[in-house]
Amino acid sequence: MKLGKELKAFEDRLGHRFTTPELLVRAVTHASISSPTRDDNQRLEFLGDRVLGLAMAEAVLEHDPSATEGQLAPRFNALVRKETCADVAREIDLGAVLKIGRSEMMSGGRRKKALLGDAMEAVIAAVYHDAGFEVARALILRLWGQRIAQVEADARDAKTSLQEWAQARGMAPPVYTEIARKGPDHAPEFTVEARLENGAAVEATARSKRAAEQAAAKALFTRLSG
CATH class of the missing domain: 3.30.160.20 (Double Stranded RNA Binding Domain)
Known part of the structure; x- marks a missing residue:
């Protein structure tokens, strides 16, 4: 399967070239446009949430070896919450390549926090399936960037x-x-x-x-x- 120009450009923004392009197509396909012959991204989203969680749990532990569980939990939650996933998605313009139904498109689906956050998790799962956990973890750490270092200061709401x-x-x-x-x-x-x-x-x-x-x-x- 060959990707179109928009998805190839998205691969560049994401920083990962898929060996199995079908995974990326599925990751950006919302349930509003799925069909018996077109899978949506819900199962990938479920997995991506767990991949992101493991990567972030490791990251906050490594960033502050002396932190207690009570200190680590709010930092972790801030990094994996839907708002943060959506912010990362906006930075790589994930919304531009989302495949969504007409009703979602008319209601501004490409900029909705829930759709962007879910799709970001699905893309993470697609990278995990395509290249394994270490590649997915490296991608997460790169995309989340300074958020990981700053989360300690922002942990107190x-x-x-x-x-x-x-x-x-x-x-x-x-x-x-x-x-x-x-x-x-x-x-x-x-x-x-x-x-x-x-x-x-x-x-x-x-x-x-x-x-x-x-x-x-x-x-x-x-x-x-x-």
């Missing part, structure tokens, strides 16, 4: 810290409002405001809404507790 700060002072939880969204579908930027009922507010911009909320919460918490 900034939104939780800000909420606890507000509640300790008798205030309602912070309110997060999307102020703006710009950029192409495969690489959007979100600006979010974090605001407390006492009027204190901060805006932050990031590649995902969740990351923007976290950044705004962190900046506001830093300002108030500094």
Whole structure:
């Protein structure tokens, strides 16, 4: 089986040339367009989640040999969560090669967090089937990059810290409002405001809404507790 120009370009962005191209085609095929003769990526997604989990468990252990299980768990969760998988997918423009049904396409499926995150896990499984765990692990570590080194600093959820700060002072939880969204579908930027009922507010911009909320919460918490 020969891949089309778009999937070959995606292989370049991914950094892996498939010896069994059918695996990549299956990994980018959503259930909304599957048929008796066309497999979707759900089974690969199931496996890819486990491959990613093992690679990340090893990575966080190696990064901090002295960390306790209680410290490791939130770091691991931050690295394997659907939002992170979707962010990585956007960076390699996975959405551009997704094979999705018309209804999904009309509803913006190529930029949906769930579809992108699931497809990213399926691609990981496809690489695992194609070349084995060591190649899949190396690809994961390369694509996740600095996220692994930064996760320790980000492990303490900034939104939780800000909420606890507000509640300790008798205030309602912070309110997060999307102020703006710009950029192409495969690489959007979100600006979010974090605001407390006492009027204190901060805006932050990031590649995902969740990351923007976290950044705004962190900046506001830093300002108030500094």
